[in-house]
Amino acid sequence: MVVGTSWETLLPRLHEIADLAGALRLLHWDQAVMMPSAGGASRARSIATLEGLLHERLTAPEVGGLLEELGGDDSLDTDTRAHVRVLARDYAKATKVPPELVKELAELEGLAYQAWTEARPANDFDVLKPHLERMVQLKKEQADALGWQGERYDALLDTYEPEMKTAEVEAMFAELTNGLRPLVEEVVDAAPDTPEFLTRTYEAAKQEAFSQWLVRKLGFDTHGGRLDTSPHPFTAQIAPGDVRQTTKADPKDLMMSIFATIHETGHALYEQGIPERLAGLPAGHAPSLGIHESQSRMWENQVGRSRPFTEFMLPHLKEHFPEELGMLAPDDFYTGANHPRRTLIRVTADELTYNLHVALRFEIEIALFRDELDVADLPDAWDAAMEKHLDVRPESHADGVLQDMHWSIGALGYFPTYTLGNLYAAAFYAKAREDLTDLDADLRRGDGSRLLGWMRDRIHSQAYLKSAKELGEEVLGEPLSARPFLDHVATKFRNLYAGS
């Protein structure tokens, strides 16, 4: 690392910022996984306090001054330039929004989330409505404070998927939904009823034991991480050398547990692949949520739900559940892992229809921010969009517009990154298959090491040295499109169900 005085002055500040951010991630992880229930109130205050300190440190005028000096310094090496670029981005985002708006948003997020937890079980959109109206208003102010050129929603999208524009995402969704619609019609109605083994009960402790085995098999390093359970599976890098993932084990849903585990392992393998020299510094993480999600989705869907990998998993799963699965044939397990349906709920949707759930959320979000839709009309817009995309209509708001918490916590512009992740996953995997001959043979014996090596080399090791779009184009040799994903699901689901 080439060092100049400004960089040397900045570095201890960066360490302080990283250590505060890491302590915050531990407070959150512990809250979800370990904390006794009565600790909730004091934990909320501790988190707010440390967030305040982190914000104070990040927005210190000295940081701005050092960034200005370093921005014009041509002698910096590639790594340092990337750190300066990413920190300047974070600094701008943290300083452009007026403190009163930041505070108002934080308070509203608490209130709106609380209202959502009441609105959903009560099936009553009106409980959430006033909070959501205020949220959209404040998010518009936030977008304007952050600044935008094309359209307002760009500023929100940029928070999660830096440099990606609304118009680009819109074009990809158009290609995607146009390609999916006929395929869904062709395949879904031809798929059989839910296989019998998916309706059985599977002891949670045995599911957890299988997950502990599976993450190690997939290459997760438990000297530098751990797997626990939590109500909502997630992955967090606490600090370099300490990556934590969670899964859940619902006795009524064996598949949820297995694929949540593989999904989070994808995130965790990415975090464990960030080079030591970058970890804990501004560019030492993924360049976007979409790129991060590409890794979780690829291991979950392209690998985990493939014919060869399901074939590998089944005998090991049978060791834990000899009575329940003893007689299950590999073909039936594979079919069970890929069982497409027109459903109402995003989080349990299959690989084929999942992105249609995201498409309707994206359409609604841009309509809200283009002033083409009022919050009051959200429930109707939701139901109409469900009919358009999936040909089903929710019988309740709980299973419709109220199903996700995202909007209540101000995560507007977030949903499209799920689909970007799916598209990147299919595109990266297709590219890897070109390079790695007979990858299916690896997967059939549960060996993901060549694939992991490819991802480490091209993606994980790049961290945030380039933007997501630059990285994607470099790896793919062309801009991201929906084509590889459409090819993947068309081949897989036609082979499985077309004409059956």
Next chain:
Amino acid sequence: MVVGTSWETLLPRLHEIADLAGALRLLHWDQAVMMPSAGGASRARSIATLEGLLHERLTAPEVGGLLEELGGDDSLDTDTRAHVRVLARDYAKATKVPPELVKELAELEGLAYQAWTEARPANDFDVLKPHLERMVQLKKEQADALGWQGERYDALLDTYEPEMKTAEVEAMFAELTNGLRPLVEEVVDAAPDTPEFLTRTYEAAKQEAFSQWLVRKLGFDTHGGRLDTSPHPFTAQIAPGDVRQTTKADPKDLMMSIFATIHETGHALYEQGIPERLAGLPAGHAPSLGIHESQSRMWENQVGRSRPFTEFMLPHLKEHFPEELGMLAPDDFYTGANHPRRTLIRVTADELTYNLHVALRFEIEIALFRDELDVADLPDAWDAAMEKHLDVRPESHADGVLQDMHWSIGALGYFPTYTLGNLYAAAFYAKAREDLTDLDADLRRGDGSRLLGWMRDRIHSQAYLKSAKELGEEVLGEPLSARPFLDHVATKFRNLYAGS
């Protein structure tokens, strides 16, 4: 709480200090209980960073100014006066020692601890010696910076046992060792060989299950806390509503697990008994380590190792270990839990001889700080003191002067608080028995609720509103002495072994 402008200005600063200190306790708890091994280096840096921030916040000149204003404010209520008094104490300790000395001590502690981890297995005092010489030198400088009136060691003792003086502790140790010497001679040599059931192996998972049951039975509230395992059992209040204790389960040492669990539960019950209105503020904790240890030792020894409580535990323990303990008689279990021996190691010493191990450490420490002993002569001084107090001589430094880590981490003045805890435990328990008729009947059915209520009322609820000495005298009606402890062990061990 009576509020004035200065107090209102100080309060958000106190919350910030409390939240940073709580985050640090979580970082430490997690490091000992959860953290994957590769996270060690980044965790060490995070802890150092947050300690730096905490020190910065605590020593801010504004805090000093506010304390000065509040110190002369007669309108404050009792709670607020206590908070101001405790914070002023912490502020003075944090500001009186020059930053360079703080830094030098922190670095030396790291080096000396590392040297100790090498010196002990190598049985080589010379590896530790230069670090310990420097440590004693720096600790003298620290004591002088903190200030003292009677003698230098007072300043070190005051860190752990506020307001207690060396001369007072010396007098108590004299009374204690004079009383113990004839008793040990009378009893220990009459005790039989190690009971056979203590030499068996007990599955760790079953020991843990028993501990999980036992802590609840003793009144530990698991909605506001949790029990885990760690190599060195400890208890930490992370934040109000979140008290965590750990135990260990060594298949070769059933008793260690049971009594470590009861010991830590004593600490944890204390923390859970701090009133909500005080928790998280300067006076919202125990007034001294000795008072804290009184609660752990009382539940461990006066309750846990009593005839009625061992009688209560045995059938429940047999449910977990029917083969190993099925035939064990209550008398033999009680005897096994109280098996005095002349041993070399403090941490595994029995209730009767334990304080002799502490006495020799205290004597050595005061000799070092009175310039009556050089570090170079420590090994000889140790071996001589072991012969004097326990009539045994270590065959190695590993089992002698190198057995404890305390000195390597700069914890000089800490050891005597273990014995103060034992003396307070016996004195408080004797007092409680005067008030609570037929307490043995409660313990025989495993019901510690009346005893806990008594301790909550007189000790836990007082937190640090008074100094340890004031609190002790108020509860006991007289100053602390070794007499109640000597009466306790004399009665118990004479009944068990004298003349056998």
